Amino acid sequence: MAVDEYLLHSVERDSLTYLRFYQWEKPTISLGYSQEINKVVNLNYCLENDIDIVRRMTGGKLVLHDKEITYSVCSSDSKAFPPSLSDSYKKISQALILGLGKMGIDSYLASDAPATYVKGNMPCFSYPARNEIEVDGKKIVGSAQKRLGSQFIQHGSIPIEDNEEILELVSSQQGEEGKVHMASLSKVLGRKVSFEWAVERLKEGFSEYFGINLLPETFNAKEMEEIFEIQRRRYENKDWNFFGK
16 A cells, blocks of 8 residues: 555656556455445454454545455556546556456446445445446456546456455445455456466556556665655554544
8 A cells, every 4th residue: 555655646756657466465454545444344353353454545445355456557647548537447447358358358347336335335346336347247346546636546456266255244234235246357267366367467458458568667775765654654553544433
């Protein structure tokens, strides 16, 4: 989360785009920026099962990061991305669909989600929202975007394996309200999928869709110091992660 925030602020200085794929060291819940933690999270279950909790700077709903791919796009490039949230969101989804296609997955943009999902406290993977990505009526990519003037960040989660049962347990929503309707790469393809294999196909999708060559990026010591400061100040701060409790 701290790296993503650093990248978001770095594109303010130059017209750049960063595409990042990563995994988490242990099962972790991320909350949307404005969510009230006690309305969406089963805190006792998380504590008893050593599941971390962090708050994103993007919006959206509760996501369980476990056996999945987290991606982020940070950009201030007005030539590559339209100025509106919905239009830039849709372009990223279309690049992801192309990447999923290179895995052999036929996916498509979702239409509007039910009002109960939009207004409620269900987990992210309960239903696909407009222009998110689904396969056979089930969400396979969940995403959320935040804009700061000319720059934006979009976070998303792509399940590699099913974790519906745990996702329903970490949610405070029980019964039908807490039901999850998700797809995963392994389930759709009918075989085990590795993080590295899937990410290579997603990178190919972005390269082809935007007509670009992706270049690797590394951080120097000064940049890492700034990232760790963001981590200490925000993402290790209980006041940030647990506000609304």
